[in-house]
Amino acid sequence: MKQSKKKGASARARPTQPVVAGAEALLGAPVPKAPSGIDGLDEITAGGLPRGRPSLVIGGPGCGKTMLAAEFIVQGATRYGESGVFMMFEETADELAANVRSLGFDLDGLVRDGKVAIDYVRVERSEIEETGQYDLEGLFIRIAHAVDSIGAKRVALDTLEALFSGLSDHPVLRAELRRLFRWLKDRGLTAVITAERGAETLTRYGLEEYVADCVILLDHRVVDQISTRRLRVVKYRGSPHGTNEYPFLIGAKGLLVLPITSLRLDHAAPLERLPTGIEELDEMLGGKGLFRVSAVLVSGAPGTGKSSIVARIAEAACERGERVLFFSYEESPNQLVRNMRSIGIDLERWRKKELLRVLSSRPTLQGLEQHLVVMYDAVREFRPAVVIVDPISNLTMHVDDTGLKPMLMRLIDFLKQNEVTGIYTDLISDDGAPIVKSQLGVSSLMDTWLMLSNLPVEGERTRALQIVKSRGMPHSNLVREFVFSERGLELVDVFLDEGRPLTGRRRLGAQAAADAARRGRSAAGAARRKA
Amino acid sequence: MKSGTEQPARPPRAPKPEWQLRLYVAGATTKSVAALGNLRRMCEEHLAGRYEIEVIDLLVNPKLAAGDQILAVPTLVRKFPEPIRKIIGDLSNEERVLVGLDIKPVAR
8 A cells, every 4th residue: 555655656756758658659749748638729739738848828818818728627637637736816716617617617526526626826916015035935835735635737827927916026036937837847747827918028927938848829809790719839849730820719618729620631431322312413423322421512503402402412311310410501490391391302300300400590690610619519419420501601791701711621521520421502603603702612622513503595594403523433414404393303304406405495395396206106107017 | 943823921821912923934944034033023122012923834834825825935914903914025124014014113
């Protein structure tokens, strides 16, 4: 018993060894990492924050510094078996617990279980008189006491800079902070230190001079009334890291950083097919339908039948017993059900059987990133085989929102990684030009592109469908006419008249003529036989 | 340095003196020795017979640091008379300590 205790103590004295050596080697990370457990952040930093070292998190007020620090501590305690100390200089323990509870973490419970220790350090200048020399040994003792009481491996100091406004002897303070960071390193503690952003220096009091291993910058800006938080890894000594600004959110389940793509492009590409439920369309797609886990774009002008096609694909999937998640940004669920019923597609039946879930929202309600988080959460919860987004062009209200393509890229990657087929409709103008500029280039992200159009022929509007591209499969290059009937959707055989496809009434006319001719021929044949 | 209560010039079991002071230190450093020396001298001079000094060594009792919100040492806390006042440093500037404690210097 005594021996094992000793062993524990000595292990604690040298905690800078990598815990998962295999994983570090795999990622090619030269410094050992402590996973933050924050979605996306560990991806950008190739494994997490530098283990056994302090990291600096900088941002203005309301940027999410405290949340990041809190999640780092909570995730460490719950997912990685590393207990943590949270030293607060601004919020009280109750305020922090309330904030963290809003993210779904039970801080009180973790404190009761001895996995997290919280200490609130209040520095109030008006209550303190200074005379003569002092040091911050009291603070050190408090941190050390909290760390020792639960055997902590992680420490968060939020916001250490409050000391600068509370104490007037800044040279002493700086010397003590230098000592503090060295002390944290010597103890092998992985620490997150938050700081306010400064006007000329990175932080208001130049803390970056002391904490230089890893610096993360948080930013909060409002563009066209929609706020976006962004995160950037400014510096990460001895480790590769993503250098871009990444949007991040404080969602219902904690922080979420959204890397543009997962740095890798390695999702599986199954050969399995997803029948569309429209026989003729499957025929055009190499006879079998779409690839599963692919991204499919259905674009077309208003009224060309985009929603109808994707609704049929959804219905067909439900008929096979697969789950479908339908994000409808133009129609409410009831509206969608009613409208589809008019062309013989009964979505209500599948909603009742809980194979189909329709989520409608006003697209302009939230920023793109917020939409994305809602989608992520819904997909993780419902685990569908097919996700439909109708339409992507409605996700943003800005004519040239440069965020749309990266956001789609993220969504497509996310769905592919979760082995979900993604079907996206896109509104384009009648001459085929995209209505939203940023839509240009979206098609390159897609594996299959179905284009719907209105062909005015001799005073008649005809719906036409063509496959612009479909990677990895032979596909028809014909423009097919596409009709709604009581039987649902059909693609009609093309009638060629001197090499030109006939549509609408002319097709019907030609068809009738051909039938009459055939009947005529067979009548003549019968007459011959009679004679 | 040991933690303990000193009650100079008071008979035991007397009611608590009017001035209750607490000095937080971390081991017997030069600063803490100086602070205690300065404090005793000033108290004898201005509050003779009316004070009590409690010395808390945080190296011995680290838990007690949180209660009075101590981060700097030495810290002198005036528990009574209320309100609570804090003075950090080695108490080398007598005038500031007296202002901080709100003690009016006795006329010489």
